[in-house]
Amino acid sequence: MPDKSTSSEARPSGASATAEVATPPRKIYPIVKYGDPILEKPTAAVNKFDTNLEQLAEDMFASMYAAQGVGLAAPQIGLNLRMAVVDVTVGKNPEAKIVLINPEITHAEGEVREEEGCLSIPGFRGYVIRPQFVTVKALNAKGEPFEMRGENMLARAFCHEIDHLNGVLFLQHLSMLKRDLIKRKIKKLKKQGEW
Numbered sequence: 001m002p003d004k005s006t007s008s009e010a011r012p013s014g015a016s017a018t019a020e021v022a023t024p025p026r027k028i029y030p031i032v033k034y035g036d037p038i039l040e041k042p043t044a045a046v047n048k049f050d051t052n053l054e055q056l057a058e059d060m061f062a063s064m065y066a067a068q069g070v071g072l073a074a075p076q077i078g079l080n081l082r083m084a085v086v087d088v089t090v091g092k093n094p095e096a097k098i099v100l101i102n103p104e105i106t107h108a109e110g111e112v113r114e115e116e117g118c119l120s121i122p123g124f125r126g127y128v129i130r131p132q133f134v135t136v137k138a139l140n141a142k143g144e145p146f147e148m149r150g151e152n153m154l155a156r157a158f159c160h161e162i163d164h165l166n167g168v169l170f171l172q173h174l175s176m177l178k179r180d181l182i183k184r185k186i187k188k189l190k191k192q193g194e195w
């Protein structure tokens, strides 16, 4: 059994112990599902930047990772805010975390047709044509402006999330036939109490 002085030395330094304590537990929000009107309404611009907003961004990342998503927009957790988070590595690379506040697409180029899904429409996917390259102008969680170019999957995520902030779902990019098919299936699931 180690004596007191040994176990004391084995403890982490004061700095790292403080850092652990300083990280608050993250709130995992339930994801709003298709059918809730908030998903089809344009959002209001964010105009208050404080620590609460930074905490909300982190809670959104945590909620997105819990749901295994690559993007999450505020309306999907029931908030009417022009804000989304994106991480195409699903938490594998902390540097891939992107907070988009009041984002706008300033440039789009090329076309890629790829299958797409949405955390608010679980179990359904469809092919959507999106630009291959997209440039986004936005603010980060501290309210600092930035511009970022995304390619392929990242460009798709930017478009999908900014669509959400405009009240648009990927269903609207599908053929009427495919869209109606999915809507009918969801209606059935609702009736069965499974949606």
Ligand code: NI
Residues within 6 Å of the ligand: 117, 118, 119, 120, 160, 164
């Ligand atoms: Ni979505």
